[in-house]
Amino acid sequence: LDFFPREHLFASLSLADLHVVSLRPEMVGICVPGKLYGAMASGRPVLFVGPPRCEVADTVREHGCGEVVSPHDGATVARIIERLADDPERAERLGEAGLAAFLQFYEREPCCAAWCWLIEELWDDTCSPLETPQTAAITRPDRASHMRIET
Numbered sequence: 283l284d285f286f287p288r289e290h291l292f293a294s295l296s297l298a299d300l301h302v303v304s305l306r307p308e309m310v311g312i313c314v315p316g317k318l319y320g321a322m323a324s325g326r327p328v329l330f331v332g333p334p335r336c337e338v339a340d341t342v343r344e345h346g347c348g349e350v351v352s353p354h355d356g357a358t359v360a361r362i363i364e365r366l367a368d369d370p371e372r373a374e375r376l377g378e379a380g381l382a383a384f385l386q387f388y389e390r391e392p393c394c395a396a397w398c399w400l401i402e403e404l405w406d407d408t409c410s411p412l413e414t415p416q417t418a419a420i421t422r423p424d425r426a427s428h429m430r431i432e433t
Contacts, residue, residue, distance in 0.1 A: 295324035299373065300366055305332035307353065314338055322347055322384040327376035329362055331355075347380030 286294045295301070301321030305313075314337050321328045328348030330338050339350045349362045366373040386392060 295320050296326065298324070298326055300327050300329055300363065301348075302329045302331060303338060304330070304353075305336060305338055307333045310336040318342075319384060319388050322380035322388065325377040325381040327366060327373050328380060329359065331359060341383075345379055345383035347376050347383060 298321075301317065301324065303315050303318050303321060305315055310333050318328065318330075318338055318341065322345070328342050330342050330348060330350045331353055332338060332350075334350055334352055342348045342350050351358045351362065366376075
């Protein structure tokens, strides 16, 4: 397809029946594929092919929006695709779960609110920008997961 302007991107993402998101194991902790959030926003299920213990895999499992498959397991990838093709209601439920999670946690407003909350929690008038960094574990009140940041 030709280039889709950003304001029409939603239309191209919803053309797929399933979104495949992948991550090489050596990239864990370095990046999170941004296409995960676009797939969730499209209301379509996600098939994550990558390490079973990483942010993307945890997000897919936590929100029940798709399946997680280890790299180099093509037989399982094929089985999942066939199962979803044979069970469109399940695919629809997975997609709806992803969209609901996207709107609740990853859309601009909740993300900005989470950052504001985090900054307010960490802000201390006695801090100096030159202080030695330390790790803080912060729990958002509206989520069970934790954010780790360097302060």
